[in-house]
Amino acid sequence: YTQRHVGHFRSPSETHSSMAEEAKKLAGYAAVDNHVKDNHVVGVGSGSTIVFAVDRLAERVRQEKLNIVCVPTSFQARQLILKHGLVLSDLDRHPELDVAIDGADEVDAALTLIKGGGGCLTQEKIVAGCAKHFIVIADFRKASSTLGQQWKKGVPIEVIPMSYVPVSRTIAKLFGGEAVLRMAVNKAGPVVTDNSNFILDWKFENPQNWAVVNTTIKMIPGVVETGLFVGMAERVYFGMEDGTVSVR
Numbered sequence: 001y002t003q004r005h006v007g008h009f010r011s012p013s014e015t016h017s018s019m020a021e022e023a024k025k026l027a028g029y030a031a032v033d034n035h036v037k038d039n040h041v042v043g044v045g046s047g048s049t050i051v052f053a054v055d056r057l058a059e060r061v062r063q064e065k066l067n068i069v070c071v072p073t074s075f076q077a078r079q080l081i082l083k084h085g086l087v088l089s090d091l092d093r094h095p096e097l098d099v100a101i102d103g104a105d106e107v108d109a110a111l112t113l114i115k116g117g118g119g120c121l122t123q124e125k126i127v128a129g130c131a132k133h134f135i136v137i138a139d140f141r142k143a144s145s146t147l148g149q150q151w152k153k154g155v156p157i158e159v160i161p162m163s164y165v166p167v168s169r170t171i172a173k174l175f176g177g178e179a180v181l182r183m184a185v186n187k188a189g190p191v192v193t194d195n196s197n198f199i200l201d202w203k204f205e206n207p208q209n210w211a212v213v214n215t216t217i218k219m220i221p222g223v224v225e226t227g228l229f230v231g232m233a234e235r236v237y238f239g240m241e242d243g244t245v246s247v248r
């Protein structure tokens with residue numbers, strides 16, 4: 001129980017979400033403790049789970065006087081690095097990373113990931129691709145055997161704005177389902193990524209051969225990147241409901 005819950009009855013969903021927050025922290029801490037060493041160049045992912053990892057990273061840098069350089073995967077990650085007083089770099093100066101740590105929306109049994117629920121998939125994939133080790137952190141709600149069991153919003157696909165209608169039609173023709181333009185929460189307009197592009201959320205109908213789907217969708221003119229990370233994650237840390245960390 002944290003201070004804000006004292007004297008306050010927690011509903012089941014509130015309990016569940018505070019458990020998820022604790023689970024994110026467990027995963028983030030485990031990844032940083034097991035994979036970050038002195039003189040490392042570290043890729044910093046985006047989302048809410050990475051926040052805990054960066055907390056731990058900053059703590060270790062302070063306590064152990066580590067010499068760490070961070071490469072962000074988004075505007076959010078950049079702000080996080082700066083807020084903690086960590087050393088900010090980029091791929092121009094550090095095109096090879098020792099490790100990249102990032103969250104995910106869903107992880108299947110083969111460590112294929114759906115990412116991009118937060119809209120930062122392209123820079124995340126670039127940074128992960130530059131890392132010797134790509135480590136994923138997630139809470140227990142992200143684990144599945146087959147993609148689509150947990151994350152119901154579909155595969156995010158970043159597209160050049162003028163192409164979203166033809167890309168959406170081509171994906172539906174090739175693989176079925178529906179690829180929908182992601183709108184801002186207030187519905188005033190589409191979500192615009194850090195790269196000034198749009199996002200389609202492809203609601204697929206059946207399990208697919210994700211390697212084929214990923215490369216096929218990438219070949220459609222207008223597609224910048226897909227949120228399918230196939231064969232990239234080396235290890236996934238799941239924070240569990242019982243306070244343990246499960247490694248896949």
Ligand code: ABF
Nearest residue numbers: 047048049103115116117118
């Ligand atoms: C980003 O944040 C995304 O690619 C992924 O969609 C998401 C995970 O966010 P969270 O940790 O908040 O679940 O890394």
